[in-house]
Amino acid sequence: MRGKRVADAEYILDKAISEATGPVWIIHGYGTGKLRQGVHAFLQQHPRVNNYEPAEQADGGTGVTVAHIK
Numbered sequence: 784m785r786g787k788r789v790a791d792a793e794y795i796l797d798k799a800i801s802e803a804t805g806p807v808w809i810i811h812g813y814g815t816g817k818l819r820q821g822v823h824a825f826l827q828q829h830p831r832v833n834n835y836e837p838a839e840q841a842d843g844g845t846g847v848t849v850a851h852i853k
Contacts, residue, residue, distance in 0.1 A: 785812040789821030796822065800831050800852060807850040810843065819848065826850050 784792045792811070799807055811818045826835045831853050838847035 784809055784818060784822065785814075787818065789818060789825075792818060792822060793825050796825060797829070800829060800850065803831075803852045805852065807852065808838065809848045809850060811846065811848065813846045819845070822848055 811822050826832045833851045833853045835850040837845045838849050
C-alpha cells in the first residue's frame with residue numbers, strides 16, 4: 784500500500800479481504816500516518832474484519848497492520 788492514496792488502498796484492501804481465508808498483512812509504511820489512519824478506519828467498519836493490530840516490531844511494527852478475518 785505504500786505510496787497509495789487512501790481511496791485506492793480501500794479498493795485494494797476490500798478485494799484482498801474478500802478473497803482472504805487467513806490474516807491479511809497490510810504494509811502501509813510510516814510516512815505521515817494518513818494512510819495508516821485511513822486503513823485502520825476502513826478495517827474498523829469492514830464486516831469481515833474481526834480485529835486488527837500492528838505487526839510485531841521485528842515484522843515492521845506500526846508500519847504494518849495485520850487484519851484478522853472472521
